[in-house]
Structure formats: C-alpha cells, structure tokens
Amino acid sequence: MKISTRPVQRAGAEMGRPLSRLLRRLDRKATLSADDREALSALPMTVRYLSPEQSFARAGDAADCCGLVLDGYLYRQKGTGAGRRQIVGIQTADDLVGLQTLLMPRFDHDIVAIGPAVVGVIPHTAFKATLRQSQALTECFWRETSVDAAISREWILNLGQRSALARVAHLICELVARLRAVDLAQDMKLSIPWTQADVADATGISTVHANRVIQELRRVKAIAWREGMVDVLDWALLERIGDFSPDYLNLPDAEGDRILWRGSPYPRD
C-alpha cells in the first residue's frame, strides 16, 4: 500500500482556509449571521494527516473531538461478530465526521481513511461552546446529522432491495452527486483510491462479484474504471441502472427545493 500524505484532490491554495468551505456549504441551507460566520471561522482546528487505512476513530472509543474532511475520503465501517465488514458511509471533502459524538459519548463505528486524507480536528469543548452561543449554528449541524440519517436510510433501501448491479451504480451516483455539490468531480470523473473490495463491502456483495458487476458497468459503457479513477461515461444510464434520484441527499439545488421529489410509489391508503 502506497504511503503518502500528499493531498489528492485539492491544490495548496484551496486548502488554505478550511472552514470557509464548510461555511459556504452550510450557508446554502441556512442564513447565518455575521456573528455566526465569525464564530465558526474562529473554531480551533488542528490538521491531521491520515495515511491510507489509518483510522480517525474506532468503534467504542470515547470521543472528545469531531472531524472535518479537508481532503481525500474516509469511510465509516462496522463489523459483525463473525468479522465481516460493512462500510456504512463514505465521507468526502467538506463532510463532518463523528458529529454524532457531540451527543453520544462513544463512537459506534470506525472511521478510516481510504487513501491519504487530511482531516481538521475540532475539540468538543470549543465546538460545544460555539454552538451554545448560536441557535442557528446548532440547527446547521443538527441538519447535517439529519441528512446523514437520510443517506443511511437510502443505503438500507439499496442493500435490502436492489440487485448487485444497481447497488454499485447507485453508490457511484451518490458519490458523484455529492462531490459535484462541493464543486469536485464537475467533469463526472471521481478520483477515489478505493479498491473493488471496498466497493464490495459498501454494497454488501463479495469482491469477486463486485469485479463482475464493475465489468458489466464498463461493458455497457456506463463508466470507465481504472484503479482509483471512476469516469462516468453515461450519467443517465448509470442513474437508471442504479435507480438513483438525488432527493435524499438534500442538496441545495438551484430550484430551491421545489417539488422535484420522487413521491412514494405506494398508493395513499
């Protein structure tokens, strides 16, 4: 495994004021006062470089800080007693990790770097103090928790009801949609240092089958896949295969949350 701490997506300049990007993102779903913005920007944050496979936190750990992904990717994983691994979520740049530990004493899952990653570490003490000063900021972060929960529910649907092919397609769609929302992957290419084993563990299939599914997605020209680089060739097709609709991501969209929502497929009583 290549050990490198070089940021993978962002150039040095963009890394400069890490909280400003978070601020910009939060600001799209809420109106923050000048005080709020200042308080947020003033949060103390130490930068931590993670090498591939290194963990930010482990299940059971007592928690005293949260993280802000500055560059790279982290996955969140849980294991069964029998030692099988399930990836329960993937965090990309500008995502918060371990936010739930503000409310719960311990991590309920591992948080691990996929490739080299950079995380801003924010101590609970300072974070809580800032939140106590602002109801609006509290709501912002509570909303982050809510969106996180909505994404988890979609993963449950994905694992429970979709074919292996659809699951993998859906996962790729989600990542691309989320990255585009933070102005990465505008070219529909996503650079993520995962292996097919990671894809398998995120979609609940075996690595062998993940390989076959990826080959199928390539065959139909929905994606190109070179190690660490997924290139969406046909977004409409991939969306269709993955049964993907971005509603659940609660992204701030130009239309301002209109009735684009995919309703329930079931008759109302």
Added chain:
Amino acid sequence: MKISTRPVQRAGAEMGRPLSRLLRRLDRKATLSADDREALSALPMTVRYLSPEQSFARAGDAADCCGLVLDGYLYRQKGTGAGRRQIVGIQTADDLVGLQTLLMPRFDHDIVAIGPAVVGVIPHTAFKATLRQSQALTECFWRETSVDAAISREWILNLGQRSALARVAHLICELVARLRAVDLAQDMKLSIPWTQADVADATGISTVHANRVIQELRRVKAIAWREGMVDVLDWALLERIGDFSPDYLNLPDAEGDRILWRGSPYPRD
C-alpha cells in the same frame, strides 16, 4: 384488514399525559431544568388515531409537524423505482417520528401505521419556538436524531453482512431491547401486529424465506411466534444468532455508559 382504533398496549390511564413519558425518557440522557420540563409539557399536541396501513406521512410531502408515537407501531418505508419496498425503521411507543423535518422541508420516506396506532401531532411552529428557548432541549432532540442515525447504520450492517436467520433474530432483539427501555415487553413478549411480509421487507428477504427463517427460530426454541405476538423463549440464544449487542441503541443503562462497548473487530492500524 381489521379496522380498529383501540390502543393495543397501553391502558387508558397511561395514555393520559403523553408528553410525560417522553420527558422521562429524555431526562435519562440529559439534565433538564424545570423550565425545560415545563416548556416541553406545554407543547401543543393533537392526538391522531391511525388505522392499520394508514400513513402518517408520505415521501415527498411537505412537512409542518412531527409525531410522537403514543401507542402502537409505525414503520418507515422507502420504495425502489421497481416498486420494491424496504422498511428502514420501526418506531415504537415514545419514539418521535419525522423529527428530521424540523431541519429538512420534506419527508424522504413514508411513515405508516403497522396496526392501529396513536400518534401525538406536534406542529413545527410550536416545536421550533420551544426549542429556540432552550439549548438543552435542542440537544435532547438532536440526540434523538443521532441515535436514529446510529440505528440506521446497524441496519445497514445487518442487511449487508448477516445471514437471513441472523437478520431476523437481530430485528427481534432490537425491538425487544427498545421496548424494554420504555418499560414495555418486560416479560420478553412483544405484541406487534406485523405480518411475515413486514419482517421480510424489514430484513431484505422474501416472504417465503422469512417464513422459513421464523420456523427455524421456532425450531431451535429461540422464540415462539403466533400472529402478532413474538415471545422470546431464549434471549441469550437469540442474541447469539442475531449477533446482537445493544450498544448502538444508546440506551440509558444502569451502568452509566461504561466500557461495555463492543470495540471494533479490526486491529488498530
């Protein structure tokens, strides 16, 4: 389908002051001031009786209220484009539903009564006004969202990595553990008007297989199952089959959140 609005678990007296039970539950994880308690108790709430299969909310609905389950069960479901249903969570007495809509404009999933159910409806306006007055209350409900997310993650693990037998056992364990935490099911019997099709859709298996799995759980004498009544005969066995550990539920336990946590099964780097 039998249409009845009779409460199923609780006698009339217990139904009397519905918010007091919620208060008691929240109070076990946080210290609420007298003002907080009063404000919470003063929340306006209208009672809504749902008949079986009736929905409290549908995916895509604009939301202006939250619900508090007073009696019975609701499930939360999402559907794929192909019309397959996945139950993404089950809410029992004293659970809040649609709490996420305080932060997000629309429901991302359906919320449907399993049998006859009683729900207290709390308008967003009043709810938000109360929360604005109290940081402690805000944290309490934020914590509810966090725990909800933690449960979803365990469901992802359950669906992704466990056998059909384990999934069903795990689901039953979770329900019993949650009910016991609110002083229902103390006798390890859970009275829930679901069908085997519901179990199937909650665990991502077919109804036929759900039936076979349930028969197996009966055969090994882990449970007894008559329609609408699950009776845990051997808790230790059921826990073992379901690979269940209650950590993720973040229940207030007598030991006060000690290091009972099941750590990560993976080596730390």
Added chain:
DNA sequence: CGTTCTATTGACTCGATTCAAACTAAGTGG
C-alpha cells in the same frame, strides 16, 4: 527481482428467490 496488493477468471456450491398451490383463520353476506 521478489513481494505484496489488486484485479480477473473459472468451476462449483449454496442461500435465497420465484412460482404455484394448499392450508388456515377470520370476516362477510345471504
């Protein structure tokens, strides 16, 4: 240049699905 990951392929197996039918229990209406 060997070691170690990762990707790929083939053969075999198995858990789970699907389809179909039978059975049970509980209404419903004549």
Added chain:
DNA sequence: CCACTTAGTTTGAATCGAGTCAATAGAACG
C-alpha cells in the same frame, strides 16, 4: 349457520443470483 372471500401462513419444486474456493495475471513497491 354456512358458503364465500380475503389475508396470511405454509409447503414443494425449480431456478438463479451471488458466494466461495482456487488459480492466474498485473501492477506497484521496496
């Protein structure tokens, strides 16, 4: 009070999607 209906459970048989095992091929690392 009994035939009829309906929802839910149970059973069997055939099938299939996906897992497992095993071996090979590449690519990157040191």
